[in-house]
Amino acid sequence: MREFELIDWIRQLPGPSRPDVLTGIGDDAAVLSVPAGFDLIVSTDTSVAGVHFPHGTAAYDVGWKSLAVNLSDLAAMGATPAWVSLALTLPKLDADWLKGFFAGFQALALPHRLALIGGDTTRGPLAITITIHGFCPNGQAVRRRGARAGDALIRIGRLGLAAAGLRWQLARPESERASPLLDPFEQQCLQALNRPEPKIGMDAVLRTHASALIDVSDGLLADLMHVARSSGVGAKVDLDAIEEFGWLSEHFGSSEARDMVTRGGDDYALLAACAPAQVDLLLVAAKALGHAASVIGCFEAEPGCRIHHHGQIDTVGGPSGYEHFT
Ligand SMILES: Nc1ncnc2c1ncn2[C@@H]1O[C@H](COP(=O)(O)OP(=O)(O)OP(=O)(O)O)[C@@H](O)[C@H]1O
Ligand SMILES: Cc1ncc(C[n+]2csc(CCOP(=O)(O)O)c2C)c(N)n1
Numbered sequence: 001m002r003e004f005e006l007i008d009w010i011r012q013l014p015g016p017s018r019p020d021v022l023t024g025i026g027d028d029a030a031v032l033s034v035p036a037g038f039d040l041i042v043s044t045d046t047s048v049a050g051v052h053f054p055h056g057t058a059a060y061d062v063g064w065k066s067l068a069v070n071l072s073d074l075a076a077m078g079a080t081p082a083w084v085s086l087a088l089t090l091p092k093l094d095a096d097w098l099k100g101f102f103a104g105f106q107a108l109a110l111p112h113r114l115a116l117i118g119g120d121t122t123r124g125p126l127a128i129t130i131t132i133h134g135f136c137p138n139g140q141a142v143r144r145r146g147a148r149a150g151d152a153l154i155r156i157g158r159l160g161l162a163a164a165g166l167r168w169q170l171a172r173p174e175s176e177r178a179s180p181l182l183d184p185f186e187q188q189c190l191q192a193l194n195r196p197e198p199k200i201g202m203d204a205v206l207r208t209h210a211s212a213l214i215d216v217s218d219g220l221l222a223d224l225m226h227v228a229r230s231s232g233v234g235a236k237v238d239l240d241a242i243e244e245f246g247w248l249s250e251h252f253g254s255s256e257a258r259d260m261v262t263r264g265g266d267d268y269a270l271l272a273a274c275a276p277a278q279v280d281l282l283l284v285a286a287k288a289l290g291h292a293a294s295v296i297g298c299f300e301a302e303p304g305c306r307i308h309h310h311g312q313i314d315t316v317g318g319p320s321g322y323e324h325f326t
């Protein structure tokens with residue numbers, strides 16, 4: 001297969017019919033029409049082999065996760081996704097790998113009516129960069145900066161399981177990392193790492209009831225700190241309210257479990273600030289879509305983040321999540 005054959009093959013993959021794509025793959029640039037009354041919401045995320053996913057990860061999972069992390073950023077704005085562009089850097093053109101990658105990519109793109117509108121293909125160490133575009137009714141995107149003291153802190157999605165999955169995955173030889181794990185809890189954690197479920201489909205509810213939103217990519221505390229700082233408030237997290245902490249403690253002990261839940265990252269859960277009167281509406285909507293959702297703390301006037309655990313209060317200092325270049 002050659003570069004242009006690959007692009008022709010990508011072009012004929014099934015996609016949703018979207019009248020807002022005036023020109024898609026095949027010209028110097030895509031031509032797109034933003035519906036009247038909506039803001040365009042845009043986000044980019046790169047996934048690099050050995051950095052964002054272990055070497056040896058199944059091609060399907062690489063395709064799924066590269067798109068899932070981008071969908072998660074749009075969910076975290078209360079936006080409805082519409083278009084993606086895909087920049088692929090590949091060490092070689094391997095037809096089987098590409099079929100697997102696009103099967104994983106399409107498994108998310110098709111049900112969410114996402115059109116692939118263009119991209120770029122180059123040779124180099126395996127890396128995937130996706131730019132995702134979506135819409136929000138004018139002025140209604142949910143920002144990081146709207147949390148108020150007294151708001152509840154809600155999580156939508158599991159925390160810490162992906163970090164455990166990463167631990168187990170990195171302990172296996174590269175050649176075995178594309179196969180499932182036998183133990184059901186280990187397999188659940190591996191699934192959380194490789195196939196994060198973006199919290200798409202509750203954008204309207206989030207726009208109505210969330211005062212601030214973020215998705216957890218770097219770690220619960222790191223991303224919570226972004227919301228707290230942007231909003232000019234502080235936050236408290238009750239570790240005992242996160243049931244995964246108990247599950248992980250059984251496997252790793254409470255100190256490592258706490259690190260996985262609070263600093264592990266790769267969760268792609270949403271954190272929402274929400275006025276107490278609206279909490280139940282948000283939780284019901286999230287659970288109706290099958291997501292784990294609960295109140296895990298609250299926002300407070302005092303700046304900084306505090307963790308409550310067994311009646312003890314710790315103030316968060318130092319690195320609180322994943323950082324490149326450390
Ligand atoms: N190289 C860059 N040039 C311009 N803006 C950037 C660059 N890298 C990041 N940004 C911007 O900085 C802000 C924070 O980026 P970051 O990658 O931390 O996003 P995030 O959504 O918090 O995290 P994640 O990428 O893990 O989902 C975003 O507005 C992003 O667009
Ligand atoms: C092999 C391997 N090593 C480490 C990790 C953990 N990890 C990498 S990037 C990141 C934060 C999100 O990235 P970004 O901030 O670039 O969006 C996390 C938690 C992984 N998934 N795979």
Ligand SMILES: [Mg+2]
Pocket residue numbers: 072073076214215217
């Ligand atoms: Mg984000």
